[in-house]
Amino acid sequence: MDASVIVAGAGPTGLTLAAELRLAGVDVIVVDRLSGRTGESRGLGFTTRTMEVFDQRGLLPRFGDMGTSDAGHFGGLPVDFGVLDSVLQAAKTVPQSTTETILEGWAGDLGADIRRGHELLAVRDSAEGVEADVRGPDGERRLTARYLVGCDGGRSTVRKATGFGFPGTPATLEMYLADIKGVDLEPRLIGETVDGGMVMVGPLGDGGITRIIVCERGTPPQRRTEPPSYDEVAAAWQRLTGIDISHAEPVWVSAFGDATRLVTEYRRGRILLAGDAAHIHLPAGGQGMNTGIQDAVNLGWKLAAVVRGSAPEELLDTYHGERHPVGQRLMMNTKAQGLLFLGGDEVQPLRDVLRELIRYDEVSRHLAGMVSGLEIRYDVGPGRHPLLGLRMPHLELVGDQRKTSSTELLRAARGVLLDLEDNAVLRGRAADWSDRVDIVTALPHGLPDDSPLAGTSAVLVRPDGHVAWAAPGSHHDLPMALERWFGPSRTPRS
Structure with missing residues (x-):
């Protein structure tokens, strides 16, 4: 192939x-x-x-x-x-x-x-x-x-x-978006309504480019094969705001709708x-x-x-x-x-x-x-731990060799078993997955009392950063979680 x-x-x-x-x-x-x-x-x-x-x-x-x-x-x-x-x-x-x-x-x-x-x-x-x-x-x-x-x-x-x-549902309206130069407009928050529609103005960094969005109510969507002209955008802007921006230099122009x-x-x-x-x-x-x-x-x-x-x-x-x-x-x-x-x-x-x-x-x-996107919780199995299925929060860690963090441990896009109590038995149970999962022993540094990790002895984190298993609090054992998310053990069960 x-x-x-x-x-x-x-x-x-x-x-x-x-x-x-x-x-x-x-x-x-x-x-x-x-x-x-x-x-x-x-x-x-x-x-x-x-x-x-x-x-x-x-x-x-x-x-x-x-x-x-x-x-x-x-x-x-x-x-x-x-x-x-x-x-x-x-x-x-x-x-x-x-x-x-x-x-x-x-x-x-x-x-x-x-x-x-x-x-x-x-x-x-x-x-x-x-x-x-x-x-x-x-x-x-x-x-x-x-x-x-x-x-x-x-x-x-x-x-x-x-x-x-x-x-x-198909689009019911059309909105214009344009990045423009050479015009000085007061910022307008997204959603600012004016008679007949909605407008937005925001600067894009320090390059002198301003982004505008404009939507006239009652404007039906068009089946376009090319972007709208800047003249269309400037005309709609003037109708809604009374401001002439036709002299501005368009960087690029687009139209979009509300199809869902x-x-x-x-x-x-x-x-x-x-x-x-x-x-x-x-x-x-x-x-x-x-x-x-x-x-x-x-x-x-x-x-x-x-x-x-x-x-x-x-x-x-x-x-x-x-x-x-x-x-x-x-x-x-x-x-x-x-x-x-x-x-x-x-x-x-x-x-x-x-x-x-x-x-x-x-x-x-x-x-x-x-x-x-921080609310996303995946179904990783039953349990009581507050982080099960959620993304692993940033946690400063101190190991035998150096300081690290839960974020840094995911650099290689591998699974991580984080042993927070130096538990050799736990690490031994995960050893058959060490070709796919990094097994790390470290202690939390500066963990606040109200942290969802307070009292946690170990966490299994998937490569995407979501918690797949935690102790105490998961209702299935570590090998089951490892097999579910990382495949069978290298040593077949008898």
């Missing part, structure tokens, strides 16, 4: 998946129909959970200084994200073009074969593998692999060619979907790109384990089982936010009530956790 895995799409989701596979030693080919990165920046910044994911892999230094903040919103209503239990804040102004450049460099450094200018034409799945017909600069050829993952966006060729169901769709399944045999290929929605709270990146991090280590033969194919079923509910909540909360910041005067009473509720920390924590 040409590769173990073919990834269709070299956006943030596909590039993250390629890097995760290469961290596990799996050969991967990434194909993308565009000959180069577009330089456009539909996605802007990272949620708190994506910041944590990038920190787990040691990626944050590659981004340099990022503007981070605890200020957030839900449907245009301000929410204090400082109530979240993370040592990191969301990044607000990292253009998607920068993100793609850095992720492509990371995946390339790890040895991913990234082929731009290669358009996927057709896909066929069989019991033996996957065939993909691709047209590149040298003509058409057929690539073969064991698995193929469609990360090729909302109009996914992979999804359409392989018959995935994509139910949902989620695939019925994330996996069909040897074909899997991730990112916008699996879910599209109104871009509210910057969740789309971030959810796609987290799809990739959930899938990468599982797919690698199956390809390497260390785990059974059934492990891939947990990808749908875990990420489809995340997609459902994404659909729900983006629809709710759309009602809040795109609705007219009839929605104002709802805004007023929610504004009052957000003053309560518990409500802010719930909404911030939903948008940030």
Whole structure:
């Protein structure tokens, strides 16, 4: 075969998946129909959970200084994200073009074969593998692999060619987005309503670029094959605000709607979907790109384990089982936010009530956790430990040799058994999985009394950073958890 895995799409989701596979030693080919990165920046910044994911892999230094903040919103209503239990804040102004450049460099450094200018034409799945017909600069050829993952966006060729169901609701309106230069506009928060619609203004870093979003109520969606002209955007802006921005220099212009769709399944045999290929929605709270990146991090280590033969194919079923509910909540909360910041005067009473509720920390924590991705809890088995299924929080650690942290231990994208009590018996029970799981003995440093890790003697952390087992508190033993998530023991049970 040409590769173990073919990834269709070299956006943030596909590039993250390629890097995760290469961290596990799996050969991967990434194909993308565009000959180069577009330089456009539909996605802007990272949620708190994506910041944590990038920190787990040691990626944050590659981004340099990022503007981070605890200020957030839900449907245009301000929410204090400082109530979240993370040592990191969301990044607000990292253009998607920068993100793609850095992720492509990371995946390339790890040895991913990234082929731009290669358009996927057709896909066929069989019991033996996957065939993909691709047209590149040298003509058409057929690539073969064991698995193929469609990360090729909302109009996914992979999804359409392989018959995935994509139910949902079509767009009911059209919004314009433009990054412009040479104009001085007062900032306007997302969701600021004006007579006849909604507008937003925000600076993008220090480069003199301003992002605007404009939506006129009653504007039906158009079936466009090209982006709108800047004249259309400027005219809509003047109608809603009375301000003439026609003299500004457009960097790029786009249109989008509020279509909301989620695939019925994330996996069909040897074909899997991730990112916008699996879910599209109104871009509210910057969740789309971030959810796609987290799809990739959930899938990468599982797919690698199956390809390497260390785990059974059934492990891939947990990808749908875990990420489809995340997609459902994404659909729900983006629809709710759309009602809040795109609705007219009839929605104002709802805004007023929610504004009052957000003053309560518990409500802010719930909404911030939903948008940030920190609320996600996977079903990893029964138990009472408060962290089961949640992401492992950052924990400073002191070992025999040096100081480390729960975040640093995930750099290699392997499982980690963290022994917090120097328990030789525990370590011995996990020894048969040491080729897949790093067994680390360390003591917590500066653990607050109210930490969910207080009183914890050991934690099993998956490569994606989620807690799969903890003691005390799990209702199944450590070998069962290790076998469920990392495959059979090297020593068969008698």
